[in-house]
Amino acid sequence: MNAQFKxxxxxxxxxSELASEDMYxxxxxxxxxxxxxxxxxxxxxxxxRLTKEGYFTTYFQxxxxxxxxxxxxxxxxxxxxxxxxxxxxxxxxxxxxEILNKGGKKHEDILRKFKERT
Amino acid sequence: MKTFLENLKKELEKRxxxxxxxxxxLEDHQEMIEEAKNDGLSDDDLIEKFGEPxxxxxxxxxxxSSNEETEEVNTDDYKLLQSFPxxxxxxxxxxxxxxxxxxxxxxxxxxxxxxYKKVKNINDYKLNFDGKxxxxxxxxxxxxxxxxxGSGQFIVKVPxxxxxxxxxxxxxxxxxxLVQVNAKDVSLRAVSGNLVVxxxxxxxxxxxxxxxxxxxxxxDISKDxxxxxxxxxxxxxxxxxxxxxxxxxxxxxxxxxxxxxNVRLKSISGDMKITNSDQSRIVNIISKKTLSxxxxxx
Numbered sequence: 001m002n003a004q005f006k007x008x009x010x011x012x013x014x015x016s017e018l019a020s021e022d023m024y025x026x027x028x029x030x031x032x033x034x035x036x037x038x039x040x041x042x043x044x045x046x047x048x049r050l051t052k053e054g055y056f057t058t059y060f061q062x063x064x065x066x067x068x069x070x071x072x073x074x075x076x077x078x079x080x081x082x083x084x085x086x087x088x089x090x091x092x093x094x095x096x097x098e099i100l101n102k103g104g105k106k107h108e109d110i111l112r113k114f115k116e117r118t
Numbered sequence: 119m120k121t122f123l124e125n126l127k128k129e130l131e132k133r134x135x136x137x138x139x140x141x142x143x144l145e146d147h148q149e150m151i152e153e154a155k156n157d158g159l160s161d162d163d164l165i166e167k168f169g170e171p172x173x174x175x176x177x178x179x180x181x182x183s184s185n186e187e188t189e190e191v192n193t194d195d196y197k198l199l200q201s202f203p204x205x206x207x208x209x210x211x212x213x214x215x216x217x218x219x220x221x222x223x224x225x226x227x228x229x230x231x232x233x234y235k236k237v238k239n240i241n242d243y244k245l246n247f248d249g250k251x252x253x254x255x256x257x258x259x260x261x262x263x264x265x266x267x268g269s270g271q272f273i274v275k276v277p278x279x280x281x282x283x284x285x286x287x288x289x290x291x292x293x294x295x296l297v298q299v300n301a302k303d304v305s306l307r308a309v310s311g312n313l314v315v316x317x318x319x320x321x322x323x324x325x326x327x328x329x330x331x332x333x334x335x336x337x338d339i340s341k342d343x344x345x346x347x348x349x350x351x352x353x354x355x356x357x358x359x360x361x362x363x364x365x366x367x368x369x370x371x372x373x374x375x376x377x378x379x380n381v382r383l384k385s386i387s388g389d390m391k392i393t394n395s396d397q398s399r400i401v402n403i404i405s406k407k408t409l410s411x412x413x414x415x416x
Contacts, residue, residue: 025146026153033167040150041169045177048143052181066156070149 010038011046012089015074015082018056024069047072055081122164122171123147129175132338132358133319135182143178191223191297193273196233199240202247204228204277210284211276211301212253218270219293219311220254222285224300225275237270252276312350323359331369343378347371347388354392361404364390370411380404385411392416 013032017023023031029043050056055078060068074082104110123144130140147168154164168174213220218237225231230252232245246253254274269292276282276299285301287294294306295314305324306313312330315323315337323343325332327350334345334352339359345352352364352371362378364371366388373392377399383390383406390413394401397416406413 024149024153026150026157029150029167030157039167039169041174041177044146044150045174045181048146048178049181067149067152069153070146 006038007042007046009089010036010042011050012082012085014043014046014050015055015078015085018072018074019079019082022071022073024071028072050078054078122151122168126171126174129171130178133175133179133182134336134356135175135178139182191221191225191273191275193233196235196271196273199232199234200245201229201231202252204230204280205249207277207280208283208302209247209249209280210251211274211280211282211286212251212255212284213272213274213287213289214253214255215272215289215292216256217291218256218272218289219295220272220274220287220289221295221297222274222276222287222299223295224278224280224298226278227275228277229275230277230280231275233273233275235271237272327369345371351388366390377401383407383413385409385413387411390414 010032013036014028017028017031025044025047028047029040032043033039047056051058051072054075056072056074058070058072061071063069104113126147127140127144130143135143151164151168154167159167211222213222230247232254234240237243242257244253244255244257254272278298280299282299282301284303284305285296285299286305287296288307289311290308291310292308293311293314294308296304296306296316296318297314298317300319302321303324304318304320304322306315307326308330309328310330313325313327313332315325315332315334317336319338319340321339322341323334323337323339325334325344326346328348329350331350332345332347332352334354334357336356337358339357339362341359342361342363343359344363345365347366347369349367350369352366352369354371354373354376356375357373357377359378361380361382363382363384365384367386368388370388371383371385371390373390373394375394375396376392377394377396378401380402382404385408387410388408389411390406390408392401392415394416401415403415
Protein backbone atom coordinates (compact mmCIF):
# COMPACT_ATOMS: atom_id res chain seq x y z
CA MET A 1 0.00 0.00 0.00
CA ASN A 2 1.17 3.52 -0.75
CA ALA A 3 3.12 4.71 2.31
CA GLN A 4 1.51 8.11 2.54
CA PHE A 5 -1.99 6.69 2.25
CA LYS A 6 -1.18 4.14 4.92
CA UNK A 7 0.15 6.80 7.27
CA UNK A 8 -3.06 8.78 6.93
CA UNK A 9 -5.13 5.75 7.86
CA UNK A 10 -2.89 4.83 10.79
CA UNK A 11 -3.12 8.41 12.04
CA UNK A 12 -6.90 8.10 12.09
CA UNK A 13 -6.63 4.78 13.95
CA UNK A 14 -4.29 6.21 16.59
CA UNK A 15 -6.68 9.12 17.16
CA SER A 16 -9.60 6.74 17.37
CA GLU A 17 -7.87 4.51 19.94
CA LEU A 18 -7.16 7.48 22.17
CA ALA A 19 -10.59 9.04 21.67
CA SER A 20 -12.03 6.28 23.87
CA GLU A 21 -9.40 6.03 26.61
CA ASP A 22 -5.87 7.03 27.65
CA MET A 23 -3.32 4.43 26.62
CA TYR A 24 0.39 3.75 26.82
CA UNK A 25 2.54 3.34 23.72
CA UNK A 26 2.78 -0.41 23.53
CA UNK A 27 -0.96 -0.80 24.03
CA UNK A 28 -1.77 1.51 21.11
CA UNK A 29 0.68 -0.30 18.87
CA UNK A 30 -0.65 -3.70 19.87
CA UNK A 31 -4.29 -2.73 19.40
CA UNK A 32 -3.64 -1.43 15.93
CA UNK A 33 -1.24 -4.09 14.69
CA UNK A 34 -3.76 -6.73 15.76
CA UNK A 35 -5.99 -5.59 12.91
CA UNK A 36 -3.68 -3.96 10.42
CA UNK A 37 -0.37 -4.99 8.95
CA UNK A 38 1.63 -2.10 10.37
CA UNK A 39 4.37 -2.13 12.93
CA UNK A 40 5.94 0.05 15.54
CA UNK A 41 8.09 2.07 13.20
CA UNK A 42 5.00 3.35 11.40
CA UNK A 43 2.86 3.97 14.47
CA UNK A 44 5.34 5.52 16.88
CA UNK A 45 6.43 8.40 14.60
CA UNK A 46 2.76 9.29 14.14
CA UNK A 47 2.11 9.27 17.90
CA UNK A 48 5.12 11.46 18.42
CA ARG A 49 4.20 13.93 15.71
CA LEU A 50 0.60 14.24 16.92
CA THR A 51 1.91 14.86 20.44
CA LYS A 52 4.23 17.59 19.15
CA GLU A 53 1.34 19.18 17.31
CA GLY A 54 -0.66 19.40 20.52
CA TYR A 55 -3.21 16.67 19.74
CA PHE A 56 -2.04 14.54 22.67
CA THR A 57 -0.45 15.19 26.03
CA THR A 58 1.48 12.58 28.00
CA TYR A 59 1.77 11.64 31.67
CA PHE A 60 3.46 8.90 33.63
CA GLN A 61 1.65 6.35 35.74
CA UNK A 62 3.00 3.55 37.91
CA UNK A 63 2.28 0.03 36.70
CA UNK A 64 2.36 -3.41 38.27
CA UNK A 65 4.68 -4.55 35.54
CA UNK A 66 7.65 -2.49 36.69
CA UNK A 67 8.72 0.92 35.42
CA UNK A 68 6.10 3.67 35.13
CA UNK A 69 4.32 3.85 31.81
CA UNK A 70 3.95 6.88 29.59
CA UNK A 71 0.27 7.42 28.85
CA UNK A 72 -1.10 9.43 25.95
CA UNK A 73 -4.21 11.56 26.45
CA UNK A 74 -6.15 13.21 23.64
CA UNK A 75 -6.66 16.99 23.92
CA UNK A 76 -9.68 19.03 22.84
CA UNK A 77 -7.72 20.03 19.75
CA UNK A 78 -6.95 16.38 19.08
CA UNK A 79 -10.55 15.37 19.51
CA UNK A 80 -11.77 18.04 17.07
CA UNK A 81 -9.15 16.92 14.61
CA UNK A 82 -10.27 13.31 15.03
CA UNK A 83 -13.90 14.19 14.29
CA UNK A 84 -12.85 16.13 11.24
CA UNK A 85 -10.67 13.29 9.92
CA UNK A 86 -13.31 10.75 10.72
CA UNK A 87 -15.90 12.70 8.71
CA UNK A 88 -13.55 12.97 5.77
CA UNK A 89 -12.78 9.26 5.99
CA UNK A 90 -16.46 8.19 6.17
CA UNK A 91 -17.21 10.37 3.23
CA UNK A 92 -14.28 9.03 1.25
CA UNK A 93 -14.80 5.36 2.00
CA UNK A 94 -18.54 5.75 1.40
CA UNK A 95 -17.75 7.14 -2.03
CA UNK A 96 -15.34 4.32 -2.75
CA UNK A 97 -18.00 1.71 -1.90
CA GLU A 98 -20.61 3.50 -4.02
CA ILE A 99 -18.25 3.05 -6.93
CA LEU A 100 -17.22 -0.52 -6.12
CA ASN A 101 -20.74 -1.74 -5.45
CA LYS A 102 -21.91 -0.57 -8.84
CA GLY A 103 -19.87 -3.45 -10.20
CA GLY A 104 -21.53 -5.91 -7.82
CA LYS A 105 -21.37 -6.50 -4.08
CA LYS A 106 -19.91 -9.99 -3.93
CA HIS A 107 -17.35 -11.87 -5.97
CA GLU A 108 -20.06 -13.99 -7.59
CA ASP A 109 -21.97 -10.88 -8.59
CA ILE A 110 -18.93 -9.30 -10.14
CA LEU A 111 -18.00 -12.48 -11.95
CA ARG A 112 -21.53 -13.05 -13.24
CA LYS A 113 -21.71 -9.52 -14.62
CA PHE A 114 -18.33 -9.94 -16.23
CA LYS A 115 -19.33 -13.25 -17.84
CA GLU A 116 -22.54 -11.75 -19.20
CA ARG A 117 -20.44 -9.29 -21.12
CA THR A 118 -17.97 -11.72 -22.62
CA MET B 119 17.47 -5.42 21.64
CA LYS B 120 20.25 -3.39 23.19
CA THR B 121 21.77 -3.04 19.75
CA PHE B 122 18.43 -1.79 18.45
CA LEU B 123 18.55 1.13 20.88
CA GLU B 124 22.20 1.79 20.12
CA ASN B 125 21.59 1.77 16.39
CA LEU B 126 18.53 3.94 16.78
CA LYS B 127 20.61 6.45 18.73
CA LYS B 128 23.22 6.53 15.96
CA GLU B 129 20.59 6.99 13.27
CA LEU B 130 18.98 9.86 15.18
CA GLU B 131 22.32 11.55 15.73
CA LYS B 132 23.05 11.25 12.05
CA ARG B 133 19.90 13.19 11.35
CA UNK B 134 20.77 15.91 13.84
CA UNK B 135 18.00 15.36 16.33
CA UNK B 136 18.40 17.40 19.50
CA UNK B 137 19.71 15.70 22.64
CA UNK B 138 16.30 16.00 24.32
CA UNK B 139 14.53 14.41 21.37
CA UNK B 140 16.97 11.50 21.27
CA UNK B 141 16.67 10.90 24.99
CA UNK B 142 12.89 10.90 24.86
CA UNK B 143 12.65 8.63 21.84
CA LEU B 144 15.06 6.14 23.39
CA GLU B 145 13.17 6.14 26.69
CA ASP B 146 9.89 5.54 24.88
CA HIS B 147 11.42 2.61 23.06
CA GLN B 148 13.01 1.17 26.13
CA GLU B 149 9.56 1.17 27.73
CA MET B 150 7.84 -0.39 24.72
CA ILE B 151 10.49 -3.06 24.37
CA GLU B 152 10.10 -3.94 28.07
CA GLU B 153 6.35 -4.22 27.61
CA ALA B 154 6.79 -6.40 24.56
CA LYS B 155 9.16 -8.68 26.46
CA ASN B 156 6.74 -8.96 29.39
CA ASP B 157 4.17 -9.88 26.80
CA GLY B 158 6.32 -12.89 25.94
CA LEU B 159 7.66 -11.77 22.59
CA SER B 160 10.87 -13.42 21.45
CA ASP B 161 13.82 -11.50 20.06
CA ASP B 162 12.74 -12.40 16.53
CA ASP B 163 9.22 -11.13 17.21
CA LEU B 164 10.70 -7.92 18.51
CA ILE B 165 12.78 -7.34 15.39
CA GLU B 166 9.68 -7.91 13.31
CA LYS B 167 7.63 -5.54 15.43
CA PHE B 168 10.14 -2.73 15.75
CA GLY B 169 11.73 -2.88 12.31
CA GLU B 170 14.84 -1.13 11.08
CA PRO B 171 16.24 1.70 13.22
CA UNK B 172 17.21 3.66 10.10
CA UNK B 173 13.67 3.53 8.74
CA UNK B 174 12.26 4.53 12.12
CA UNK B 175 14.67 7.47 12.39
CA UNK B 176 13.73 8.55 8.87
CA UNK B 177 10.03 8.49 9.71
CA UNK B 178 10.69 10.46 12.87
CA UNK B 179 12.29 13.35 11.02
CA UNK B 180 8.83 14.87 10.65
CA UNK B 181 8.48 15.12 14.45
CA UNK B 182 11.84 16.77 15.02
CA SER B 183 12.04 19.71 17.41
CA SER B 184 12.74 23.37 16.82
CA ASN B 185 15.86 24.28 14.89
CA GLU B 186 14.92 22.15 11.93
CA GLU B 187 11.53 23.67 11.09
CA THR B 188 11.32 24.78 7.49
CA GLU B 189 12.60 28.31 7.47
CA GLU B 190 10.30 30.70 5.72
CA VAL B 191 12.28 32.62 3.18
CA ASN B 192 11.13 36.18 2.93
CA THR B 193 9.95 36.90 -0.59
CA ASP B 194 8.18 40.19 0.25
CA ASP B 195 10.11 42.38 -2.14
CA TYR B 196 10.25 39.70 -4.81
CA LYS B 197 7.85 39.13 -7.68
CA LEU B 198 6.42 35.70 -8.36
CA LEU B 199 7.46 34.65 -11.84
CA GLN B 200 5.59 31.37 -11.99
CA SER B 201 4.25 28.59 -9.83
CA PHE B 202 4.12 25.00 -11.05
CA PRO B 203 2.10 22.27 -9.36
CA UNK B 204 4.18 19.18 -8.68
CA UNK B 205 2.36 15.90 -9.19
CA UNK B 206 5.29 13.55 -8.96
CA UNK B 207 8.46 13.78 -6.91
CA UNK B 208 12.01 12.87 -7.95
CA UNK B 209 12.12 15.31 -10.84
CA UNK B 210 15.32 16.92 -12.08
CA UNK B 211 16.13 20.50 -11.19
CA UNK B 212 18.51 22.40 -13.46
CA UNK B 213 19.45 26.01 -12.92
CA UNK B 214 21.97 27.70 -15.15
CA UNK B 215 22.62 31.43 -14.82
CA UNK B 216 25.45 33.87 -15.38
CA UNK B 217 25.62 36.71 -12.93
CA UNK B 218 22.41 36.34 -10.95
CA UNK B 219 22.09 35.07 -7.40
CA UNK B 220 19.95 32.07 -6.80
CA UNK B 221 18.63 30.58 -3.62
CA UNK B 222 16.99 27.17 -3.80
CA UNK B 223 14.93 26.36 -0.69
CA UNK B 224 12.30 23.89 0.46
CA UNK B 225 8.78 24.91 1.44
CA UNK B 226 5.67 23.14 2.67
CA UNK B 227 3.64 23.54 -0.53
CA UNK B 228 3.35 21.03 -3.38
CA UNK B 229 4.57 23.55 -5.92
CA UNK B 230 7.76 24.83 -7.46
CA UNK B 231 7.70 28.62 -7.24
CA UNK B 232 10.12 31.01 -8.83
CA UNK B 233 10.52 34.54 -7.47
CA TYR B 234 12.76 37.30 -8.76
CA LYS B 235 13.91 40.82 -8.12
CA LYS B 236 16.35 43.36 -9.60
CA VAL B 237 16.12 41.55 -12.91
CA LYS B 238 16.53 43.94 -15.85
CA ASN B 239 14.54 42.00 -18.37
CA ILE B 240 12.74 38.88 -17.26
CA ASN B 241 12.20 37.89 -20.90
CA ASP B 242 15.89 37.04 -21.06
CA TYR B 243 15.17 33.99 -18.95
CA LYS B 244 13.64 30.71 -19.87
CA LEU B 245 11.63 28.79 -17.34
CA ASN B 246 10.32 25.33 -18.00
CA PHE B 247 8.68 22.47 -16.15
CA ASP B 248 7.24 19.46 -17.92
CA GLY B 249 6.55 17.37 -14.83
CA LYS B 250 9.90 15.60 -15.06
CA UNK B 251 12.47 18.36 -15.45
CA UNK B 252 12.42 21.83 -14.01
CA UNK B 253 14.81 24.31 -15.58
CA UNK B 254 15.63 27.96 -15.11
CA UNK B 255 18.09 29.24 -17.67
CA UNK B 256 19.23 32.35 -19.37
CA UNK B 257 18.45 32.55 -23.07
CA UNK B 258 21.58 32.49 -25.14
CA UNK B 259 22.62 36.03 -25.87
CA UNK B 260 25.01 36.94 -28.58
CA UNK B 261 26.78 39.98 -27.21
CA UNK B 262 30.29 41.23 -27.12
CA UNK B 263 31.34 38.87 -24.35
CA UNK B 264 28.64 36.34 -24.84
CA UNK B 265 26.84 37.29 -21.65
CA UNK B 266 25.39 40.35 -20.01
CA UNK B 267 26.48 41.98 -16.80
CA GLY B 268 23.26 42.65 -14.95
CA SER B 269 22.64 40.88 -11.67
CA GLY B 270 19.26 39.84 -10.50
CA GLN B 271 18.17 37.64 -7.65
CA PHE B 272 16.11 34.51 -7.86
CA ILE B 273 14.46 32.36 -5.23
CA VAL B 274 13.33 28.90 -6.25
CA LYS B 275 11.06 27.17 -3.74
CA VAL B 276 10.59 23.45 -4.12
CA PRO B 277 8.36 21.01 -2.18
CA UNK B 278 9.99 19.53 0.88
CA UNK B 279 9.30 16.03 -0.47
CA UNK B 280 10.54 16.73 -3.99
CA UNK B 281 13.85 14.91 -3.54
CA UNK B 282 15.20 15.58 -7.05
CA UNK B 283 17.19 12.83 -8.74
CA UNK B 284 19.53 15.41 -10.17
CA UNK B 285 19.92 18.88 -8.86
CA UNK B 286 22.34 21.00 -10.78
CA UNK B 287 23.11 24.68 -10.34
CA UNK B 288 25.66 26.45 -12.52
CA UNK B 289 26.56 30.05 -12.17
CA UNK B 290 29.44 32.31 -13.18
CA UNK B 291 29.58 35.27 -10.85
CA UNK B 292 26.41 35.01 -8.78
CA UNK B 293 25.88 33.55 -5.34
CA UNK B 294 24.27 30.14 -4.88
CA UNK B 295 22.50 28.92 -1.77
CA LEU B 296 20.89 25.52 -1.36
CA VAL B 297 18.94 25.32 1.89
CA GLN B 298 16.93 22.46 3.39
CA VAL B 299 16.56 20.70 0.07
CA ASN B 300 17.19 16.96 0.02
CA ALA B 301 18.23 15.43 -3.27
CA LYS B 302 19.91 12.41 -4.77
CA ASP B 303 22.76 13.76 -6.85
CA VAL B 304 23.74 17.37 -6.39
CA SER B 305 26.13 19.29 -8.58
CA LEU B 306 27.00 22.93 -7.92
CA ARG B 307 29.42 25.04 -9.96
CA ALA B 308 30.50 28.64 -9.63
CA VAL B 309 33.42 30.63 -10.96
CA SER B 310 33.72 33.77 -8.88
CA GLY B 311 30.53 33.40 -6.87
CA ASN B 312 30.16 31.68 -3.52
CA LEU B 313 28.34 28.42 -2.86
CA VAL B 314 26.45 27.80 0.37
CA VAL B 315 24.84 24.49 1.21
CA UNK B 316 22.85 24.06 4.40
CA UNK B 317 20.74 21.28 5.90
CA UNK B 318 20.40 18.56 3.35
CA UNK B 319 20.65 14.85 2.75
CA UNK B 320 22.11 13.70 -0.53
CA UNK B 321 23.45 10.53 -2.10
CA UNK B 322 26.24 12.49 -3.73
CA UNK B 323 27.50 16.03 -3.73
CA UNK B 324 29.86 17.53 -6.27
CA UNK B 325 30.97 21.14 -5.86
CA UNK B 326 33.37 23.16 -7.90
CA UNK B 327 34.52 26.74 -7.36
CA UNK B 328 37.30 28.84 -8.80
CA UNK B 329 37.73 32.00 -6.78
CA UNK B 330 34.53 31.95 -4.76
CA UNK B 331 34.17 30.30 -1.36
CA UNK B 332 32.21 27.16 -0.52
CA UNK B 333 30.40 26.59 2.76
CA UNK B 334 28.75 23.33 3.70
CA UNK B 335 26.87 23.05 6.98
CA UNK B 336 24.70 20.34 8.48
CA UNK B 337 24.73 18.00 5.51
CA ASP B 338 24.67 14.20 5.28
CA ILE B 339 25.94 12.49 2.16
CA SER B 340 25.33 8.77 1.93
CA LYS B 341 27.89 8.12 -0.81
CA ASP B 342 30.51 10.35 -2.39
CA UNK B 343 31.26 14.00 -2.04
CA UNK B 344 33.89 16.07 -3.74
CA UNK B 345 34.81 19.70 -3.53
CA UNK B 346 37.19 21.28 -5.94
CA UNK B 347 38.54 24.77 -5.47
CA UNK B 348 41.22 26.88 -7.08
CA UNK B 349 41.67 29.86 -4.81
CA UNK B 350 38.42 29.84 -2.91
CA UNK B 351 38.21 28.73 0.73
CA UNK B 352 36.18 25.74 1.85
CA UNK B 353 34.38 25.52 5.17
CA UNK B 354 32.77 22.27 6.29
CA UNK B 355 30.82 21.92 9.51
CA UNK B 356 28.59 19.12 10.81
CA UNK B 357 29.08 17.10 7.68
CA UNK B 358 28.99 13.33 7.27
CA UNK B 359 29.70 11.31 4.14
CA UNK B 360 30.96 7.95 3.00
CA UNK B 361 33.79 9.16 0.80
CA UNK B 362 34.89 12.76 0.75
CA UNK B 363 37.44 14.27 -1.59
CA UNK B 364 38.70 17.80 -1.10
CA UNK B 365 41.04 19.36 -3.61
CA UNK B 366 42.33 22.91 -3.61
CA UNK B 367 45.12 24.82 -5.26
CA UNK B 368 45.65 27.79 -2.99
CA UNK B 369 42.39 27.90 -1.08
CA UNK B 370 42.23 26.86 2.57
CA UNK B 371 39.91 24.21 3.93
CA UNK B 372 38.50 24.29 7.43
CA UNK B 373 36.44 21.48 8.89
CA UNK B 374 34.58 21.27 12.17
CA UNK B 375 32.58 18.21 13.21
CA UNK B 376 33.43 16.76 9.83
CA UNK B 377 32.96 12.97 9.85
CA UNK B 378 33.40 11.31 6.49
CA UNK B 379 34.12 7.58 6.70
CA ASN B 380 36.93 8.01 4.20
CA VAL B 381 38.60 11.20 3.21
CA ARG B 382 41.14 12.28 0.63
CA LEU B 383 42.73 15.69 0.93
CA LYS B 384 44.87 17.31 -1.70
CA SER B 385 46.22 20.82 -1.84
CA ILE B 386 49.06 22.71 -3.44
CA SER B 387 49.58 25.65 -1.13
CA GLY B 388 46.36 25.83 0.84
CA ASP B 389 46.17 24.83 4.50
CA MET B 390 43.70 22.27 5.79
CA LYS B 391 42.58 22.03 9.34
CA ILE B 392 39.91 19.70 10.65
CA THR B 393 38.79 19.72 14.27
CA ASN B 394 36.38 17.09 15.54
CA SER B 395 35.20 16.72 19.10
CA ASP B 396 33.99 13.12 18.90
CA GLN B 397 37.19 11.08 18.85
CA SER B 398 35.30 7.80 18.80
CA ARG B 399 34.10 8.44 15.26
CA ILE B 400 36.86 7.29 13.02
CA VAL B 401 37.76 9.22 9.92
CA ASN B 402 39.88 7.13 7.59
CA ILE B 403 42.44 9.21 5.80
CA ILE B 404 42.94 7.52 2.46
CA SER B 405 45.44 10.07 1.27
CA LYS B 406 46.63 13.54 2.11
CA LYS B 407 48.96 15.43 -0.13
CA THR B 408 50.22 18.96 -0.04
CA LEU B 409 53.09 20.78 -1.61
CA SER B 410 53.61 23.77 0.64
CA UNK B 411 50.46 23.84 2.71
CA UNK B 412 49.81 22.20 6.04
CA UNK B 413 47.25 19.48 6.71
CA UNK B 414 46.12 18.84 10.25
CA UNK B 415 43.35 16.69 11.59
CA UNK B 416 42.29 17.26 15.19
